[in-house]
Amino acid sequence: MAQYGGMRVSQGKLAEAERLCRWLIDQAGENELGLGLDPMVRESLGKAYYNLDNVLISLGRVDEVNNWKKALAIFEDLGDFWQQGAVLENAGTSHQFQGRWDEAVDLWQRSREATLKAGDAVEAANLSIWLAEVFLDRGRIAEAEPLFREVLRIKRAAGHAEKLAWTMLNLGRTAARAVRFDEAMGFLEEALSAFERIGARVQVLETEARMAECLLFQGRWQGALEILSAIRHREIADVSLLNPLLHRLRGYALAQAGNYEPSSRAFEESLLDARAVDSLYDVALAIDAMARLSELEGKTLPDELVDEGRTILDRLGVIAPPHIPLVAPLAAAAAAARAD
Numbered sequence: 600m601a602q603y604g605g606m607r608v609s610q611g612k613l614a615e616a617e618r619l620c621r622w623l624i625d626q627a628g629e630n631e632l633g634l635g636l637d638p639m640v641r642e643s644l645g646k647a648y649y650n651l652d653n654v655l656i657s658l659g660r661v662d663e664v665n666n667w668k669k670a671l672a673i674f675e676d677l678g679d680f681w682q683q684g685a686v687l688e689n690a691g692t693s694h695q696f697q698g699r700w701d702e703a704v705d706l707w708q709r710s711r712e713a714t715l716k717a718g719d720a721v722e723a724a725n726l727s728i729w730l731a732e733v734f735l736d737r738g739r740i741a742e743a744e745p746l747f748r749e750v751l752r753i754k755r756a757a758g759h760a761e762k763l764a765w766t767m768l769n770l771g772r773t774a775a776r777a778v779r780f781d782e783a784m785g786f787l788e789e790a791l792s793a794f795e796r797i798g799a800r801v802q803v804l805e806t807e808a809r810m811a812e813c814l815l816f817q818g819r820w821q822g823a824l825e826i827l828s829a830i831r832h833r834e835i836a837d838v839s840l841l842n843p844l845l846h847r848l849r850g851y852a853l854a855q856a857g858n859y860e861p862s863s864r865a866f867e868e869s870l871l872d873a874r875a876v877d878s879l880y881d882v883a884l885a886i887d888a889m890a891r892l893s894e895l896e897g898k899t900l901p902d903e904l905v906d907e908g909r910t911i912l913d914r915l916g917v918i919a920p921p922h923i924p925l926v927a928p929l930a931a932a933a934a935a936a937r938a939d
Contacts, residue, residue: 623647642888645673659840664693684714698879721757738919764793775813818927820855843873855927883911908920
């Protein structure tokens, strides 16, 4: 039953997975750690705690992620190093979403140690994915890319489909930030095909969003809007964690199209969504977009909002947030020609 719940998580059927996990946990009653129960029953209970946190992260309810310590205690009692590594990796992810990046790195280091004790060097390479993501989000592209490429080599050799696809997604993001757009799209298309094959619907949506982002870096707002509109008209329940990104990208696409008022509304929606899922990084990126659009329009944001965004970026150690142009390059060139 716990494995079935985990399968539902990977398929993006999160509401069903949450029900299954909570049902399993309820069977333990007040014996939260399953003390005295058969080891197989305790293992199922530990997996239920782990999968429930995974569901909550995917739903953007990271403030509710509090089951990992129980799962960890169970797997420590059972001497299961591999599951300890998985639980610590997940806990690091929840801390990352909450903007507690240094704590996340510490949890991922513990995850790597446990996974290596289990004898799984390939799975331990996942640590490099998450560390590279932190480097990428901080704008330290030159440090992120070698880590992603090393993980790509390991995952290709091991045939780990999901993590291979995730690595290609991040290499696509990295190449786009490095202004290598054709290479970026190649990675993203590979990632999209891989996620579609394994039925990872949430990751499919994120990959499509990153393809729109790559187009927006180039000022190709028409193609980006087509992708984002297709996502909006699809069933996207259970993916609230993606909403800040989707609304932010839509805001940039509308700004590049010269539609500043709806662009401003999209950025405001992104900020609200980011606050709702407790994603500090997305809060800061939404405020940054709002500030840049206000400056373009000759307006100003409230000082306290601007200060909040800067404080978050400083706290997270971000040296260079993603800089998507608000004005498409062709439009900017035409405006410059008119000015001359």
